[in-house]
Amino acid sequence: MFKKILIANRGEIAVRIIRTCREMGIRTVAIYEAADQGSLHVRLADECVTVPDHHAFMDSEQIIDIARQVGADAVHPGYGFLAEDAAFIQACDEAELMFIGPPANVVALTRNKIGALERARAAGIPTVNFSAVSFSEAEGDNLRIAADEMGYPMVLKSCSGGRGRGERLVTKPEYLTDAVRRSRSEARTVYGNQRLYIEQAILPAHQVGVQILADRQGNMIHLGEREGSLIQHNQKIIEKLPPWFNGRTARGTAGNCAGNSAVVQLSKHRDS
Secondary structure, eight states: OOSEEEEOOOHHHHHHHHHHHHHHTOEEEEEEOGGGTTOHHHHHSSEEEEOSSGGGGGOHHHHHHHHHHHTOSEEEOOSSSGGGOHHHHHHHHHTTOEESSSOHHHHHHHHSHHHHHHHHHHTTOOOOOBOSSOBOGGGHHHHHHHHHHHOSSEEEEESSOOTTTTOEEEOSGGGHHHHHHHHHHHHHHHHSOOOEEEEEOOSSOOOEEEEEEEOTTSOEEEEEEEEEEEEETTEEEEEESSOSOSSSOHHHHHHHHHTTOSSOBOOSOSOO
16 A cells, blocks of 8 residues: 555646545645645645646656655656656656556557557457558648548547547548648647547547556456547536436437537547
8 A cells, every 4th residue: 555645736636636545544745836825635635845837747857856755655647648648657667656547558559549549440349440640741642632532521630649639620621721730730739749640530429438447466447438428629528427328319419418518519539
């Protein structure tokens, strides 16, 4: 059992981790910048360490240095980019800090979106149609040819990361150029990688996922199906378990849900 965990995140997710650790008798260390001083996660944690600015939450070297200074056994990234950073996970391993999350090799495999789809298909799992290769900025003509061959509507996706960043639905060929520009810009900013690939769009659709938990002893469980079809700016607003989809068409469900949110999309075109 861990004695002390550094939480490399803030806000609601940090609060949840702190409360769980308190129930388990594990001490917690929160990090915060000046603007967070009165935040709930700072007030609830057993120890707190201030950092210069928000960039520190993405500085893997600084996070590991803080964990060493406070004598933490493990680092919990919450959710977000550190949770998907294989290099950070590897750095935690080398520093003999337990990373609470998937191992680095698993994260590296899942961040390669084309490779992940190919592995799923090889395992007999049905997948959406997708391009076998990704496209750099210099390969715009090849991307357009691949899109024409796949047909519209189609979806542009970043090759790295998830959560819908760098993703654009393209319904007609004349919209492709602008969508590619916007997707590359966002992917470059968020992931540092502007390569894109394409998937065939499925419309209408529901976004339904199954979360899996596993430990190092080979035990594995799933948490059931949950639906995340209420989406704003490609980001899930809420997930519901069990899914509210009960056989009605997605288009009909969208009509029922639209009154509860200013911007609602029902789409399967995002990375889980």
